[in-house]
Amino acid sequence: MKIDFKLQQNIAAIKNIFLSDQSLVYREFGKTAEAGKAFCVIYIDGMVDKNYINDNVISPIMSMLPRSGQRPTDFAGYIMNEVITSIRIHAASEIDALTQALAGGNAVLLIDDTFEALIIQAHGWENRSITEPTTEKTVRGPKESFNESLITNLALIRKRLRTPQLKCKFRTIGTLTRTNVCICYIEGVASHDILRELEVRLNQIEIDGILDSGYLEEMVKDSPFTPFPLAGATERPDIACAKLLEGRFVLLCDGTPFCVSLPYLFMETFQADEDYYFNYTFASVNRFIRWIGFFLTTSVPAIYVALTTFHQEMIPTQLLLSISASRQGVPFPTIVEALLMLFVFEVLREAGVRIPTVIGQAISIVGALVIGQAAVEAKLVSAPIIIVAGLAGITGFLVPRLDGAIIILRFTFLILSAFIGLYGYLFGVVGLFLHIASLRSFGIPYMLNTGSLKFQDQKDMLIRAPWQTMTQRPQLIGKKNMKRKADIEPNGGKQ
DSSP states (O other), X not given: OBOOSSHHHHHHHHHHHHTTOTTEEEEEEOOOTTTOOOEEEEEETTSBOHHHXXXXXXXXXXXXOOSSSSOOSSHHHHIIIIIOOOSSEEEEOBHHHHHHHHHTTOEEEEETTOSOEEEEOOBOOOOOXXXXXXXXXXXXXXXXXXXXXXXXXXXXXXXXXXXXXXXEEEEEEOTTTOEEEEEEEETTTSOHHHHHHHHHHHHTOOOSOOOSHHHHHHHHSSOTTOSSOSSEEESOHHHHHHHHHTTOEEEEETTOSOEEEESOOGGGGGOOGGGGTSOHHHHHHHHHHHHHHHHHHHHHHHHHHHHHHTOGGXXXXXXXXXXXXXXXXOOSOHHHHHHHHHHHHHHHHXXXXXXXXXXXXXXXXXXXXXHHHHHHHTTSSOHHHHHHHHHHHHHGGGSGGGHHHHHHHHHHHHHHHHHHTHHXXXXXXHHHHHHHHHOEETTEETTTTTTOOOXXXXXXXXXXXXXXXXXXXXXXXXXXXXXXXXXXXXXXOBO
């Protein structure tokens, strides 16, 4: 629908679209003696900076004096270029464009006897300040985190990557939310094939709203039904920049402090932010502990059930007698004990997250102690299964990015072990490796370099090698420019 020549007709058309929405503000102001025009500024209350509108739009127009005694032929252009003191302004000739601009937090200036209106970007809503990350706390390293403003998040990345090679591509997704999404990458490092594939997948998204980057993460990944993450998520600008420097792509979404990094590899779930800020020996030990933690959290309940149910001969005699004594009077088989306690642990974990922070931690700790002690004294479960469930639950926090996959694997291995013992557990492990080996993240193998015997490929896998030796980017991801730094000889000279 085109903009009408008369001001009141345009105001009526916008009111008809927004109907009884009382949050819209209509500010009509008078005809100037020189221009002989009437104006109307329209905006949604609370979404624009009123002082900006008053100082840069209304005041200049009220006091404008054309350079000549005649009225300009392109009056809208004259107002935009000569009167309004704002660099964030453009003209529009469609009512639909005006309504979308209003819904997006812009102000609209209607001019009488003109077929064009002006859209002024005067966003004034409140934003959360830049604070310390809440989900990725570190002892050493930057303390800044993203917030809900897309422009602020881009500025935090550009503050660290001060190069014109950093490219940003914007698009709008969501028929109702009209959410701004930005693709960030480094030209000359990131793969154009992956960029084209990412743009195709984003263009195929048809949904009414995008409220968080998690929507995008789930909609663009290769295998939607796998429990393993095929895209990374972080609220830390330094981590986002590190991914960009490796040749990856970062998706920023307006309205959320978390960005998405692509492609994503399985080994990244065991990498922590501080691995690259502390000494490599300490970082390597911590990473090795995370690998062990993943094994313990998924396998300890299954192995315990398999040994106590099918393979008692593999348990040392004294330990077997101790376990047998603790199970005296317990009415349930071991598998029921394990399922019950693991389920209770997950209930306590979820309750601790949902309960208000002030009492959440106390409820979780007291609940676990009271329920565990009461269950043992009531002979509902044995003491060893409390230890097994607690060990499996606590070690799961070592790799938080695999929360969903860990829960599924833990119960799958447990049920398989309950049927055919260690053979069932081994079948489950084989199935796990076959599944993750078949996964791809934007065409990149999910287990890239995991089985490689090359020293360069293993420098950031089980351990974190010194920075002097990590001279190349990951294969296939940063293939356009594999060289990250010059090789350094032990005596400090360049090779």
